[in-house]
């Protein structure tokens with residue numbers, strides 16, 4: 001199997017806070033990989049180190065066989081990133097933003113196809129500033145996929161989306177996965193993780209406390225539901241006291 005992302009002993013501190021410590025991750029081509037953990041567990045730091053937008057203290061990272069900080073430009077052509085907030089002019093339509101984004105890349109996907117896949121076809125002529133939060137979120141997924149990337153990073157995949165839109169996003173991503181796209185995502189929704197991810201990694205205070213499939217996570221816990229198992233991994237000591 002072809003390795004798409006390889007992270008070895010990744011360590012990063014902010015002053016005296018160890019945000020991630022000796023993390024090892026391998027993601028194969030065509031896999032959907034889910035990075036989980038409570039707020040502050042180290043997910044964003046890990047993603048930023050993998051993308052080369054943050055400097056790590058020690059360890060090694062390779063994406064599509066390239067070192068992100070050294071091959072930033074070349075990687076930019078093949079890696080898609082979903083931003084939570086994008087910097088675009090106020091008065092720009094969805095179509096114009098798609099075209100501007102396309103102009104940054106050598107090869108691109110058809111924006112109309114992607115807007116259709118993610119339920120935004122009727123918004124093509126709308127101003128981006130007039131979209132709802134959930135529509136913007138989907139537009140950011142479309143923008144991440146426009147370069148026809150080999151791997152895409154989706155941080156907090158469906159935060160802010162309604163139930164229908166979440167299902168549409170899952171379907172859109174599953175179709176792209178079937179075509180060989182590698183997907184690296186974070187999410188706080190356990191149903192989404194269970195549905196989409198081939199492999200998950202749970203971080204707690206910057207360290208990996210579980211790596212495997214969602215099914216394996218359940219099997220190695222005392223619980224039958226993935227969300228219960230996840231909570232057991234992330235805060236073992238508190239779960240027994242909960243009444244709901």
Ligand SMILES: Nc1ncnc2c1ncn2[C@@H]1O[C@H](COP(=O)(O)OP(=O)(O)OP(=O)(O)O)[C@@H](O)[C@H]1O
Pocket residue numbers: 014017018019037038039040041042043044045046
């Ligand atoms: N720029 C920074 N300066 C100092 N500390 C930081 C900085 N960025 C993150 N941290 C700290 O590093 C730790 C990991 O943060 P990180 O943002 O990676 O977590 P996360 O898992 O992405 O959280 P969330 O789910 O809330 O987005 C936290 O303790 C956080 O306070």
